[in-house]
Amino acid sequence: MHCQTGSRGTYVPTTRTTAGDPMERIERLASENAVVIFSVSSCCMCHAIKRLFCGMGVNLTVYELDEDPRGEDMDKALRRLLGSSPAVPVVFIGGKLVGAMDRVMASHINGTLVPLLKQAGALWL
Secondary structure, three states: OEOOOOOEEEEOOOOOOOOOOHHHHHHHHHHOOOEEEEEOOOOHHHHHHHHHHHHOOOOEEEEEHHHOOOHHHHHHHHHHHHOOOOOOOEEEEOOEEEEOHHHHHHHHHHOOHHHHHHHOOOOOO
């Protein structure tokens, strides 16, 4: 993802095929970068979360589930993981699940998001 704020981000094509359970794939992808967002390209909440991180200068990796042939299976796994519907956006920081939009915004408001980002090496303030 390229942010207008000057920070960098990456949209990663998730079309490469890997065998295995969708949850295992999510865990693997989430652990490969400091900040990972599972998103749907047409989702306004996903867009808002991406803008939040870009505005903070975070280098994030975005997996657009609607552009992945196995995205529907991953979406179902994320719904099970969160126990909610809809599941996206789902944010992982430092390989650990932060949650969906409500949890990320609550963390941002209560001041715990920035320390998480610093600990993961995603933010240097």
